[in-house]
Amino acid sequence: MNIMKKFLYFIILPILILFILYFYLPLKINPLKNGSIVLKPAPVTTYSNVQTKLAGPHDFPIYRNISKYGGINAFTSTKDFRNGLLQSLKSAQTKQGRFYQLTVNGRQIGWVNEKFFLRSKLLAAKHVSLTRNPYYSFPVRDAISYIADKHGTLIDPKKVSASQNFFNSTTPGKFTIKLKYHHLKTTINVHVRPNLNEGITVANRTAIVGPSLVKTFSGSSKSSSPNWNPENNYQPETEINRYYDNKHNFMITQFYQPRFHSLTPQPTPLNQIGVIPQGISLKQNQLTVSYFSEPNVEWGHLVTYNLNHLSDPLKSQNLLTMKWREFKNTSRNIAVSPYMKLGHGQSIGMTKKYIYVLASSNKEANPDKSEEIFQISRKNYQINHLWTIKVWNRSSYYPRYFHNACFINSHLMYATFHNASKGLYEYWKLSRNGNTWMPTEIGATQSDFVKNNSPLQSFTSSHSKFYLAFNDNLFIITHPGKLIQHYQFHTLRETEGIAVENNRPYIELARRPELLQIKNQQNKKN
CATH class of the missing domain: 2.120.10 (Neuraminidase)
Structure with a gap:
């Protein structure tokens, strides 16, 4: 019986102490709350090539660390960093979605939900107006603003498929060019102006x-x-x-x-x-x-x-x-x-x-x-x-x-x-x-x-x-x-x-x- 009591004492007492420390220690010195110790870490994927991102319309918390349940210790938000150079080399899948370890302007910041980034977007110029010139063909990918995949990673415009790679500016009129990257699609409306003597x-x-x-x-x-x-x-x-x-x-x-x-x-x-x-x-x-x-x-x-x-x-x-x-x-x-x-x-x-x-x-x-x-x-x-x-x-x-x-x-x-x-x-x-x-x-x-x-x-x-x-x-x-x-x-x-x-x-x-x-x-x- 004494052995059982001692056993329970050594098992229950540490658990009780951890319970008290978790709820009553200040955040700065609480290793479980501030992310210094993660009991159930999320599996992390490391990329060989840097992932460059663009900010979406909404701000999100930035966390010091993550577990398989999501972010731990939100210490700031994305509002101060949304216009900067946003990049990442690591991501983790959690029960709250995918998180990326965010680097801003070359400096590592913390972890943010991928919902912060613009995702699944193929954007090009709203209007393209060409002067008539039989000696010039317009490279259609020049009109692309950006392509972001389903995780918000920017894609090289060269990888976008086009209904035609170059558009000859000889014939006046209005035309449509189709662009596609995987499931993402958009069109470019091209107008070749009629006056051959323009310019x-x-x-x-x-x-x-x-x-x-x-x-x-x-x-x-x-x-x-x-x-x-x-x-x-x-x-x-x-x-x-x-x-x-x-x-x-x-x-x-x-x-x-x-x-x-x-x-x-x-x-x-x-x-x-x-x-x-x-x-x-x-x-x-x-x-x-x-x-x-x-x-x-x-x-x-x-x-x-x-x-x-x-x-x-x-x-x-x-x-x-x-x-x-x-x-x-x-x-x-x-x-x-x-x-x-x-x-x-x-x-x-x-x-x-x-x-x-x-x-x-x-x-x-x-x-x-x-x-x-x-x-x-x-x-x-x-x-x-x-x-x-x-x-x-x-x-x-x-x-x-x-x-x-x-x-x-x-x-x-x-x-x-x-x-x-x-x-x-x-x-x-x-x-x-x-x-x-x-x-x-x-x-x-x-x-x-x-x-x-x-x-x-x-x-x-x-x-x-x-x-x-x-x-x-x-x-x-x-x-x-x-x-x-x-x-x-x-x-x-x-x-x-x-x-x-x-x-x-x-x-x-x-x-x-x-x-x-x-x-x-x-x-x-x-």
Whole structure:
């Protein structure tokens, strides 16, 4: 009997103690409630390839751990992270459904129900309007915004089946293209505009004599920011940069962009943000950057940073190490697009509702092909409208294929064309009326600006002035083509974007992606 009592004592007492501890210990030190100990763990599946997701319309709790019954210890929600880079390498099936171990902007957060993600969606542009051009066929998958499978994992648009891969833009009319991925289906409504002469005009502006050619480096960057190298393991920068010219003007760092940490050693372009910037737009302190995973590709991502809240030029680099509260605030002000067609990514602009992209190809010299213009929602990065344009000087024998352009509003775009055979730059205005973009040459400068045949890297317009950015050089030109000002900085880093905000020029540099403001004798105190 005594043996039985002792046996019951040693069995019941620990159970009673565990029962009391479970219900009365505070959450922080309660290992069963806070997820430190899981009595009935759920089986976890680990993926060899990263799963990239998009947020759905509703917010869900994020848990520290999971069991076979569901999430354990909800400590935050998805509301601060829904616009960021959402990825996962692990999932688990529970009685409450499938959960994914969520990583946001490269940092592991916790477990979330897959109902948080957009699932079983194939979305494409609502409207596609093509200019008539017998020398161009539209790649129909360019109109895809994203594909998410039944678990919310984004799928490469190349895997989508189409009723036809390319749509010839010779015959006017309205047509329907069918897209399919497994059980997901959608259609694209294509309108080929009827006017065959649309975009055919005359380039007859008299060029204004421009500056003598200046030195610049050709090819890719010859230098980098101090820590962007193997010796320093590409660690975040700890100091801002200042670059001076010989007239006491200088560029100063405004914002180092974070390097998005990859979850796998060899991520696919769909899952990798950057690290190559190609273009920027800046509106009301909202910075949008086009990023590509490697040179000379035409699909990438757009990332928007709210610099009204990300005001420190250094902190946003430290996504993996910053304090939790700071990470939540930073993630709240970073928005990442799906993987989408951007062309070379140099020609982008923003309005209140939309991001506009002229998706030209840097692999083309001056073809008679059409060029794509994307109207992308700033709210969710979905392609709302897609147009094509062509600009020919009298005929297709003298095309004007634009590698650099900027958008002023939803109905106005400026572009520049390097007429290398005549040693001049032409400036063009394209005005949209309905679905038609009508070109007019408004100016020209008789100069190649730089030596070494170095290409124009970025272009924008503000207050009736054009800004032409080459590597280490910025020229400010009147719309008719007269030189106003020239800056030359010796950074030896590629210029990857130009923007003007409040009459102040901003330059994006490569190696590390970095936004700098140019300050001259008039505005250096501001």
